[in-house]
Amino acid sequence: MRLYTVLWVVVAAVFCLTLVLDVTQQKAEHKDRSTIAFASMWAPGEPMMKSYKELFRRFEQEHPEYKVEPRWDGRWVLASLRPRLLTGTNIPDIVNTDRDALIVLVKAGYLDALGDVVDRGAYPHDRGEPAAPDRRLRDAFLPKILERCHYEAGDAHQAGLYVLPAGVWSGFIFFNRLHYEQLGLQIPTTWSQFLANCRVIKEKLKDRGIAPLAADKDSYSEFWSQFLLNRTLGEEVVQRSVEGTGPRFDTDPRYRAVFQAIRDSHQDGFFMHSWRSSKWPDAQRAWTQGKATHMISGSYLIRETLAYEPDPAVFRLGAFPVPMLDAIDWGDMEPVPLGDPTGVTATIAGHALLQDAPNRVGAIELLAFLARKESAAVLSSVGKEIPPIAGAPFPTELVEIQDMFQTAQTVYRTGFHVYAPWWNKYQWKDLYRAFFMGEKPEHAGYLTVDDFLRQLQERTDAYHEGSGELASDGRLSP
Known part of the structure; x- marks a missing residue:
């Protein structure tokens, strides 16, 4: 009973704190300017926060009739939003967080459908770029990424588009370009080539204390299995196995090939010394100091490494997708096509419009502005975010990934x-x-x-x- 009392006190405290903050941070009145409230998952000081701050400055220059009021709520954006929705006070116009969290708001009936907005809205051309009257706002986004934002009906809420993609997080094998250049290595396209590169690094650089692979225990270790399973069997096949209607894990040779490949990466001397007792983020810090060549992680790693200020004389970041398997012992099984080698895994951050948005017109204007290629370029260069906008430049660290990502016909989900x-x-x-x-x-x-x-x-x-x-x-x- 005492525990429940404590929990209620904590919940009430959070609720009251949010209301107090709303009272003390009421929307600023700007003479002759209409305010657009933007609640974001990014926190003050983060690279993405700095990116959005610059974009809001540009938007206000171009649209002096509006003033963007950002709320940097961080990863607790939904928790901060809940009291406002329950009381109907200080509701923002736009909320920015990951797609799965926004779907929670869809199911609760708080978000406005955006299908008509993207189908009727004008294409958001860059400054100086000729208008495209035959194109719509929908055409600004990568089709497969926009498709992933679609909400499928299954409850009281109508199927449709409630989320516009704002950014994409994916996973890759990140590597130190300097090591590859010093050893004359090529980016691998098959698993055998990847292991061969690891062997060369072990043999040539071990005297300098450099290992082929960096890792903090099993942090991000599921990326190895996730990407290899999707690319070898395809996500639908793996899902059917999990659901008990597909190939069995213990008899299908493709599963054995995937996990044998992971076991092969554990060759003596491949992982950095003491990796099994290392604690995050020790490995990525050591990696940026040039003590290992490869590290598997999400694309947010690029932002995280900025804080370490790596020495460009010992470290220069690059990335490539987990290579395809090229050795499967089919045994008595008839060989079958593997998964899509061009498929990519994507976790999507989005923008959504609140159903009771006080400034719906201004919010839609801002959403269109954020869908420009030049806006996505700011999020890419400053925030190191993968853009969901067709034709937008990628972070320079991911130059090898750009063509594959923007032409991908298969977008995998992010795990079991x-x-x-x-x-x-x-x-x-x-x-x-x-x-x-x-x-x-x-x-x-x-x-x-x-x-x-x-x-x-x-x-x-x-x-x-x-x-x-x-x-x-x-x-x-x-």
């Missing part, structure tokens, strides 16, 4: 948690961690590839016998 959260949490995570962390057979809990796949299938079978995602807590496992 999207479609099987209980399976991901209770059947997959601890088993995969044990597999990945077991670097050598002599390590405690070491799992062979076959043992891992057998246990994964046993857990999946038991999970479905216990009603799968419909179970009360999804904990059933052998």
